[in-house]
Amino acid sequence: MDDARGSEVMAGWLGKHVDAVDTPALVVDLDAAERNLQRMAEFAAAHGMRLRPHGKMHKSAWFARLQMRAGAVGLCVQTVAEAEALAAGGIDDLYISNEVVSASKLSRVAALARRLQARGGRLAIAVDSAEGVRRLAQAMAPAGAAIDVFIELDVGQGRCGVAPGAPAVELAHLLAAHAPSLRYAGLQAYHGGAQHLRTPAERRAAIERSATLVRDTRRQLDAAGLAPPLITGAGTGSFALEAASGLWGEIQVGSFLFMDADYQRNQWDAAQPAFEPALFVKSQVISVGAERAVVDAGHKSHAIDSGLPAVFALAGQAPLEFFNGGDEHGVLRPRDAGGALPALGEAVWLIPGHCDPTVNLHNQYIVVRGGLTAGVVEAVVPVQARGVW
Amino acid sequence: MDDARGSEVMAGWLGKHVDAVDTPALVVDLDAAERNLQRMAEFAAAHGMRLRPHGKMHKSAWFARLQMRAGAVGLCVQTVAEAEALAAGGIDDLYISNEVVSASKLSRVAALARRLQARGGRLAIAVDSAEGVRRLAQAMAPAGAAIDVFIELDVGQGRCGVAPGAPAVELAHLLAAHAPSLRYAGLQAYHGGAQHLRTPAERRAAIERSATLVRDTRRQLDAAGLAPPLITGAGTGSFALEAASGLWGEIQVGSFLFMDADYQRNQWDAAQPAFEPALFVKSQVISVGAERAVVDAGHKSHAIDSGLPAVFALAGQAPLEFFNGGDEHGVLRPRDAGGALPALGEAVWLIPGHCDPTVNLHNQYIVVRGGLTAGVVEAVVPVQARGVW
Numbered sequence: 001m002d003d004a005r006g007s008e009v010m011a012g013w014l015g016k017h018v019d020a021v022d023t024p025a026l027v028v029d030l031d032a033a034e035r036n037l038q039r040m041a042e043f044a045a046a047h048g049m050r051l052r053p054h055g056k057m058h059k060s061a062w063f064a065r066l067q068m069r070a071g072a073v074g075l076c077v078q079t080v081a082e083a084e085a086l087a088a089g090g091i092d093d094l095y096i097s098n099e100v101v102s103a104s105k106l107s108r109v110a111a112l113a114r115r116l117q118a119r120g121g122r123l124a125i126a127v128d129s130a131e132g133v134r135r136l137a138q139a140m141a142p143a144g145a146a147i148d149v150f151i152e153l154d155v156g157q158g159r160c161g162v163a164p165g166a167p168a169v170e171l172a173h174l175l176a177a178h179a180p181s182l183r184y185a186g187l188q189a190y191h192g193g194a195q196h197l198r199t200p201a202e203r204r205a206a207i208e209r210s211a212t213l214v215r216d217t218r219r220q221l222d223a224a225g226l227a228p229p230l231i232t233g234a235g236t237g238s239f240a241l242e243a244a245s246g247l248w249g250e251i252q253v254g255s256f257l258f259m260d261a262d263y264q265r266n267q268w269d270a271a272q273p274a275f276e277p278a279l280f281v282k283s284q285v286i287s288v289g290a291e292r293a294v295v296d297a298g299h300k301s302h303a304i305d306s307g308l309p310a311v312f313a314l315a316g317q318a319p320l321e322f323f324n325g326g327d328e329h330g331v332l333r334p335r336d337a338g339g340a341l342p343a344l345g346e347a348v349w350l351i352p353g354h355c356d357p358t359v360n361l362h363n364q365y366i367v368v369r370g371g372l373t374a375g376v377v378e379a380v381v382p383v384q385a386r387g388v389w
Numbered sequence: 390m391d392d393a394r395g396s397e398v399m400a401g402w403l404g405k406h407v408d409a410v411d412t413p414a415l416v417v418d419l420d421a422a423e424r425n426l427q428r429m430a431e432f433a434a435a436h437g438m439r440l441r442p443h444g445k446m447h448k449s450a451w452f453a454r455l456q457m458r459a460g461a462v463g464l465c466v467q468t469v470a471e472a473e474a475l476a477a478g479g480i481d482d483l484y485i486s487n488e489v490v491s492a493s494k495l496s497r498v499a500a501l502a503r504r505l506q507a508r509g510g511r512l513a514i515a516v517d518s519a520e521g522v523r524r525l526a527q528a529m530a531p532a533g534a535a536i537d538v539f540i541e542l543d544v545g546q547g548r549c550g551v552a553p554g555a556p557a558v559e560l561a562h563l564l565a566a567h568a569p570s571l572r573y574a575g576l577q578a579y580h581g582g583a584q585h586l587r588t589p590a591e592r593r594a595a596i597e598r599s600a601t602l603v604r605d606t607r608r609q610l611d612a613a614g615l616a617p618p619l620i621t622g623a624g625t626g627s628f629a630l631e632a633a634s635g636l637w638g639e640i641q642v643g644s645f646l647f648m649d650a651d652y653q654r655n656q657w658d659a660a661q662p663a664f665e666p667a668l669f670v671k672s673q674v675i676s677v678g679a680e681r682a683v684v685d686a687g688h689k690s691h692a693i694d695s696g697l698p699a700v701f702a703l704a705g706q707a708p709l710e711f712f713n714g715g716d717e718h719g720v721l722r723p724r725d726a727g728g729a730l731p732a733l734g735e736a737v738w739l740i741p742g743h744c745d746p747t748v749n750l751h752n753q754y755i756v757v758r759g760g761l762t763a764g765v766v767e768a769v770v771p772v773q774a775r776g777v778w
Contacts, residue, residue, distance in 0.1 A: 007777055009493070009497070010777075020493075022491050022493045022494055022778070023491065023778070024778055025778075056716065056717065078716075078717045079717065098675070098717065099675040099676050099683075100675070101673070101674075101675050101733055101734050102411050102412065102673060102734065104398070104409075104411045105411055108398070128676050129676065129677065129733060131733050131734075132733070135734075154678070158678075158681070158720075159676070159683055159714050159715070159718055159720060160675065160676040160683050160718065161676070163678075192715060284490070284491060285490075286487070286488040286489070286490050286549065287488050287517050287518065287548070287549040287550070288518065289543070289547075289552075292547070294488075294548055294549050296778070299692070299694050299746055300745075300746055300749045301778070303688070304694055305688050305693055305713075305716075324694075325548050326548070326581060327445065327467075327694075327745050327746055327749075328445065328467045328468065328487065329548055329549065331547075331548060344490055344518060344520050344521070345490050345491065345520075345524075356689075356716050357688055357689055357716055360689045360716075360750065361749065361750070361776065362776050363775075363776030363777055364776075364777075383776070386689075386752075386776070387750065387751050387752030387753075387772070387775070387776070388396055388399075388752055388753075389411070389412070389413055389414075389685070389690070
């Protein structure tokens with residue numbers, strides 16, 4: 001019973017003023033998130049792109065359903081556990097945009113493909129090797145179901161993905177030979193490394209290089225009678241570029257919903273709609289010294305792989321700088337000489353450096369309607385797919 | 390139902406050979422952890438120190454009970470949720486070595502103090518401000534129970550803690566005035582920043598500075614008739630130094646149980662027992678390129694605040710270097726020119742850079758008896774106190 005005390009406490013905040021939210025807590029400004037979602041949905045519709053938001057970011061069926069209601073065609077995920085969680089939460093069209101090779105996970109993939117097919121949905125997955133295709137085919141055989149398969153190309157990230165051109169064509173031939181249980185669905189072409197290049201010019205140059213590789217591979221596939229039904233990819237830093245290329249038909253954006261301090265450090269041009277911070281860690285001052293205040297949020301409550309959090313100043317608050325205080329603490333100092341420090345017990349709102357791994361640290365979102373000052377807790381939403389794979 | 394699929398899958402590994410453990414998984418080599426625990430318990434006994442291991446590291450009642458059986462006097466924790474989880478798991482003597490100031494959390498503290506007292510145990514907490522003492526006293530008043538209170542000194546870390554000397558004496562006076570519901574228990578003196586100084590000489594110099602501050606404060610407290618009953622502190626990087634000082638009576642070591650790649654980068658001298666790696670992330674190769682292999686473990690499965698993981702080579706495996714591949718991926722390259730890459734599907738064992746926040750990323754430990762090559766899964770242990778506060 002006591003094990004889950006923290007979660008029980010959070011459930012008690014439902015309907016309360018945001019002031020009642022104890023800290024550290026992962027808080028979503030739902031109005032801001034909905035505005036972000038609306039902007040992205042409008043962009044996708046205006047550009048004829050399928051919108052398949054990436055569920056690796058929020059790991060939550062609640063936010064996935066919000067995205068489906070806004071016009072998403074389905075969700076991307078990165079892990080089998082994410083796919084299972086979103087399927088259990090009512091999402092019928094899921095794509096694991098990653099390689100899965102273990103027999104035990106592939107049997108879960110096959111079982112999930114069968115469940116989704118039985119209710120009129122579908123599962124898709126990525127592959128980047130012949131061995132991967134064979135393992136997937138072996139797992140699907142007893143399932144009596146089909147799965148859509150995208151061939152992942154390495155379009156510049158140097159991580160997963162088959163080399164563009166001939167090796168991709170070879171893999172497509174192998175895949176086509178495994179119909180009907182494996183359905184050749186097209187190309188996965190995502191350049192994660194391009195998303196956080198700081199200037200629009202750098203991102204444009206990176207995605208142009210990706211597009212050249214994709215275009216060349218598509219030409220070779222067309223010539224081989226294996227025209228890709230769909231090319232899917234893109235992220236929050238680059239999606240307007242993929243959309244403008246005429247190659248991609250689906251965008252897998254994730255971070256736009258919540259944004260983070262690292263994306264805020266990007267420079268943006270007018271080709272892309274603007275998104276606002278919607279994800280916060282509410283922290284609280286637990287100690288005040290002569291020249292510092294210490295809050296109860298460290299890197300067990302916000303990820304620091306892409307930098308420290310920014311302090312989000314509410315009206316009337318002096319600007320503060322966040323310094324690393326370890327796993328459970330953050331140290332605040334005034335940004336300006338002589339600036340005021342917050343008082344003991346005062347709430348301090350942080351914009352995490354990186355949204356995806358920050359969400360991954362929490363069991364629940366506290367979803368607030370009406371803003372961070374006057375809002376009310378509208379939902380306590382589980383982060384279902386964290387801590388399991 | 391599907392939400393918890395990953396956890397159900399893990400439960401199915403119980404009693405199975407370690408090869409059955411799918412990835413990424415948080416694996417404890419229990420034989421190694423028990424050897425580490427034995428060495429620390431022997432050190433504490435030989436030096437007349439109370440051993441109060443820090444539960445912020447493992448967040449798990451199972452490992453806390455293991456430590457109690459080895460002679461620990463109780464557990465330290467850093468959060469209220471950790472205290473609640475360990476109390477629910479049978480630990481009766483708990484110390485929250487951190488400041489808690491919110492009314493809602495303090496009411497949980499008071500309730501827990503009452504529960505522990507009712508079963509013959511006790512709860513302790515740290516304070517570093519007069520306002521903190523008043524808030525704690527206010528919360529304890531209706532509980533009809535007592536709580537032990539340590540005054541936290543800033544002994545060099547520059548984070549929480551009252552200034553040594555007169556300000557600490559003043560706080561002790563205030564604390565004494567709140568007897569009997571607040572019991573003045575002594576001093577919290579922990580220098581987190583000293584633990585990872587690389588050389589024994591640097592760590593010795595840092596702890597000597599801390600000891601000077603502690604000694605001076607104790608002298609002033611003695612003179613005021615407020616002799617501290619106990620001085621508690623120390624970590625895995627420095628505990629032999631606190632023990633040698635004659636000031637500290639209790640050590641709060643945490644990482645020694647599991648160790649990590651960052652502690653392995655410390656240089657050690659013979660004054661301190663040696664500890665071995667006991668915590669691993671088992672990963673698996675999901676993609677192989679010309680000059681790289683990619684595993685399914687990124688910084689959602691191991692914390693990188695203190696550096697990337699080291700690759701733990703089993704017998705016969707070529708040495709590999711780990712490169713950051715993002716949230717869900719790690720990139721491996723041979724350490725030596727011309728060295729072999731692991732094959733698709735092959736297991737790769739990682740030693741996380743930092744144990745505490747790595748544990749915090751997982752729902753379960755897979756506890757293995759008999760080593761990483763031939764061992765068997767002896768327990769699947771929940772990380773109870775993660776994701777809540």
